[in-house]
Amino acid sequence: MNEMTLHKTAAACAEELPGAQLEHPFGDDWEVFKVRDKVFMLMTEVPGRPVVILKADPGEAHALREQFSHITPGYHMNKKHWITLEDREGVDEELVTDSYRLVVSHVPRAERPVDPHTYGTGTRAAR
Known part of the structure; x- marks a missing residue:
């Protein structure tokens, strides 16, 4: 890729x-x-390979790292709260949206562009 x-x-x-x-x-x-x-979300290249770094719930991050070899702890980020994706199959709308919703949930309610508890949940596939 x-x-x-x-x-x-x-x-x-x-x-x-x-x-x-x-x-x-x-x-x-x-x-x-x-x-x-x-x-x-952050994107860069780590010596010769492109990476995408996303915020993740700690339990979810751990499960994703255990399940997928192309998902590793966050590069230059808190290893508990961030994941690094090194392969296109790991970059999908669901993971990016999950990261976005997690961050939006920590924005003051009056400043949120969407409700993080409902945004994007209608199209989610079961994991």
Whole structure:
């Protein structure tokens, strides 16, 4: 899987989320997606391989790392709360949306662009 496809797939998911914004606070090599100034997805290249880094519930993050070899602890992030995806099959709308909803749930209620408890739940597939 090449970098362009991995990053384009993740970015396409993130760009559809209400209030999501792309920034480059760490330079051109890092694409950082935020909602209300809180990070929910980062994309970069780690020596020769593209990665996507997402926020995750600690229990969910642990389960995903146990189940999928292409999901590892968050690169340069808190290993308990972030996961790194190194393969396109791991970047899907559900994982990106889960990261987004988790971050939105910590935004003050009046500033939330969506209800994190209901947004995106109608299309979720059972895991």
